[in-house]
Amino acid sequence: MSKLTDSESARLHPETLALSHGFDPWLSEGAIKPPVFLTSTFAFKQAADGKQFFAWAHGEGAPRPKHEMGLIYSRINNPNLEIFEDRVALWEGMKDAYSFASGMAAIATTLLATHNPGDEMIVCAPVYGGTDSLIHVFLARFGIKAHFVPAGIDAPALAEKLITPHTRSIFIESPANPNNRLTDIARMKALALHHAPAPAGSSAGRILVIVDNTMAGPVFAQPARVGADVVLYSATKFIGGHSDVVGGVALANDDALLGAIAHHRAMLGGMPNPYTAWLLTRSLETLKIRAEEQQRNAVRVAAFLAQHPKVRKVCFLGLLTPADPEFATYQKQHTGPGSLISFYIRGGEKEAFAFLDHLKVVRLAVSLGSTESLASHPSSMTHSGLTPADKLLGEVTDDLVRLSIGIEHVDDLIWDLDQALAAI
Ligand SMILES: Cc1ncc(COP(=O)(O)O)c(C=O)c1O
Numbered sequence: 001m002s003k004l005t006d007s008e009s010a011r012l013h014p015e016t017l018a019l020s021h022g023f024d025p026w027l028s029e030g031a032i033k034p035p036v037f038l039t040s041t042f043a044f045k046q047a048a049d050g051k052q053f054f055a056w057a058h059g060e061g062a063p064r065p066k067h068e069m070g071l072i073y074s075r076i077n078n079p080n081l082e083i084f085e086d087r088v089a090l091w092e093g094m095k096d097a098y099s100f101a102s103g104m105a106a107i108a109t110t111l112l113a114t115h116n117p118g119d120e121m122i123v124c125a126p127v128y129g130g131t132d133s134l135i136h137v138f139l140a141r142f143g144i145k146a147h148f149v150p151a152g153i154d155a156p157a158l159a160e161k162l163i164t165p166h167t168r169s170i171f172i173e174s175p176a177n178p179n180n181r182l183t184d185i186a187r188m189k190a191l192a193l194h195h196a197p198a199p200a201g202s203s204a205g206r207i208l209v210i211v212d213n214t215m216a217g218p219v220f221a222q223p224a225r226v227g228a229d230v231v232l233y234s235a236t237k238f239i240g241g242h243s244d245v246v247g248g249v250a251l252a253n254d255d256a257l258l259g260a261i262a263h264h265r266a267m268l269g270g271m272p273n274p275y276t277a278w279l280l281t282r283s284l285e286t287l288k289i290r291a292e293e294q295q296r297n298a299v300r301v302a303a304f305l306a307q308h309p310k311v312r313k314v315c316f317l318g319l320l321t322p323a324d325p326e327f328a329t330y331q332k333q334h335t336g337p338g339s340l341i342s343f344y345i346r347g348g349e350k351e352a353f354a355f356l357d358h359l360k361v362v363r364l365a366v367s368l369g370s371t372e373s374l375a376s377h378p379s380s381m382t383h384s385g386l387t388p389a390d391k392l393l394g395e396v397t398d399d400l401v402r403l404s405i406g407i408e409h410v411d412d413l414i415w416d417l418d419q420a421l422a423a424i
Pocket of ligand 1: 102103104105128130131173177212214215233234235236246247248367
């Protein structure tokens with residue numbers, strides 16, 4: 001048992017609690033780190049316990065904190081998943097989380113849990129290519145229609161024109177992948193509540209504001225603090241942080257929403273395995289120091305790129321100034337710019353590819369948020385499946401390069417970028 005009282009725990013920071021929260025060593029021979037619970041099923045002390053746990057898992061009776069529910073079967077619950085979920089919820093300041101085998105599993109399960117045939121979504125473009133295909137191809141097959149608006153300062157006004165009695169969600173990537181556009185989440189939430197007040201007894205509105213916070217968080221932005229009903233992650237990125245694990249998370253505050261996500265995860269089977277959850281828990285311990293070092297490097301790299309004659313434009317939150325329309329949103333939603341930089345090179349695909357092919361320290365690979373720096377070409381890689389219209393809305397053009405900055409020595413990164421730009 002932790003020696004901390006609930007009120008003492010409540011005043012501690014996530015980076016402190018990331019080292020101990022949600023795990024009692026005395027349930028595991030005094031082990032300081034949680035063991036990996038590689039078991040598919042759990043013994044019930046008596047048959048009546050099994051009956052009760054299943055009833056709770058089916059949502060019967062009052063909503064119940066999941067660690068009180070009783071362990072059943074690792075598709076439904078497992079200690080490693082729960083420890084990770086408890087700790088990631090602390091970072092977000094949210095009531096609870098469910099972990100998934102990938103970011104796409106978190107997004108797909110959440111959207112299936114919250115939408116019915118005939119529902120409509122408003123999506124701020126660009127979104128990650130997989131999410132774009134999920135919405136255009138898969139959800140469309142189930143009768144869920146999406147309207148896309150460009151992310152950014154005009155998104156709320158454009159979204160308002162598209163709200164109908166069928167609107168069920170507003171989906172935002174914050175910042176948007178890959179162009180780092182910011183949409184005002186609080187304004188979207190106000191809009192949602194204005195057009196569809198939350199039903200009595202619900203903490204989530206009828207129009208849900210769903211935010212994929214993969215690119216920023218959870219260290220530098222917590223969207224629920226400004227109104228998001230559901231926060232989603234590819235935990236493959238900053239949370240995992242080492243390019244060695246694929247995972248996802250969905251978080252919410254509303255019990256009914258959490259129950260729906262848990263139920264759909266159990267039915268669709270998109271939970272992570274215990275070892276994946278263990279790796280993600282391990283990575284949470286260093287999340288803050290990794291993210292802060294990556295951000296420090298990114299600020300220097302962005303400044304270097306911004307003055308380079310072969311670079312037309314740099315999209316980096318740290319370069320926003322009060323003259324930029326999204327600056328106020330940045331100040332409201334972020335405590336730092338993070339470490340994702342996109343830039344438009346002078347030329348097109350040929351010049352972008354030449355730059356990428358000449359990199360020696362920065363690795364040519366998709367993904368982001370890891371300890372090593374990565375460079376990619378969204379238009380032909382992560383976002384190649386976007387419809388031409390969505391590419392246009394999302395400013396995903398052939399001259400765009402995305403960088404995810406890691407923890408290498410920043411002088412080495414700048415040297416590498418400089419020599420690759422010189423070679424084109
Ligand atoms: C913003 C964003 N959301 C979701 C995903 C999907 O995550 P995963 O690859 O873990 O399924 C990605 C992947 O790159 C992403 O960049």
